[in-house]
Amino acid sequence: MNERGLRRATAAVVAGLVVGLTGCQQMATGAAEPGGGTKTIVGMAGPQQPTGSGGACVFVKPDGAQKLGHVGWGFRITGTNRWVYGAVENPSGKLHTPPGGDIGAWHAEGTYARMLGDMSQDAYYPGRSEHPYSRYRCTGSTSSDVPAARAMIRKVEGRGFLVGRDPKTGNLTSWDCLDATYDVLRAYRTQRLTPAAKLSIPNVWVETLWGWSDKTLKPR
Secondary structure, three states, rough: OOOOHHHHHHHHHHHHHHOOOOOOOOOOEEEOOOOOOOOOOOOOOOOOOOOOEEEEEEEEEEOOHHHOOOEEEEOOOOOOEEEEEEOOOOOOOOOOEEEOOOOOOOEEEEEHHHHHHHHOOOOOOEEOOOOOOOOOOEEEEOOOOOOHHHHHHHHHHOEEEEEEEOOOOOOOEEEEEHHHHHHHHHOOOOOOOOOOOOOOOOHHHHHHOOOOOEEOOOOO
16 A cells, blocks of 8 residues: 555544544553653663664554554664664643643663663653553664754654644644654664654554564563
8 A cells, every 4th residue: 555545544544533542642640740851861781783883663562542552763873882762652642732732752862772671661751651662673774864863853852742633724644653753763764664654553554664673572
């Protein structure tokens, strides 16, 4: 199916589910911390990272968003053992948060091992998540653009959140966890990155990452 066909199909699915969907949100308990926040961490040695001067990972919460899935991202700082990683968590579960609102956006930096550890424990989720990241898919990449990816992080963290009808244009569209993940990794120039049409379902899109590794993520 081409991107136009996928867009139409997913729009139809979302139109039927939009009332009950808590887009990219996992039920959480505990008080949420104010603001999206940006945290930087110091890493440690650990598991072998993807080969190549660059690399990218997609982290998955299969049970998130009422089992439609939730995703986060990571990319390698070219030629090093350091990675930048993050997500748009949307802890409120609202289908629309205007630009500048709290969408649970965060990013951090550390080694490959530290990234896996933090994602497996939901270290930066605002509150206590009931559905931690439990799967990750990674790929090496001979192309990379770290400055562009960092710039996109700033953009996705400030543009708000939407799954459904844009109040300004009336069009069905999205700026959700998958859009954030795809936009950051696309800006990084990740190879073998499958296009993600607006309103795509995260658990479906993850299965289209041909040639990426596929591993279970356990708490570390």
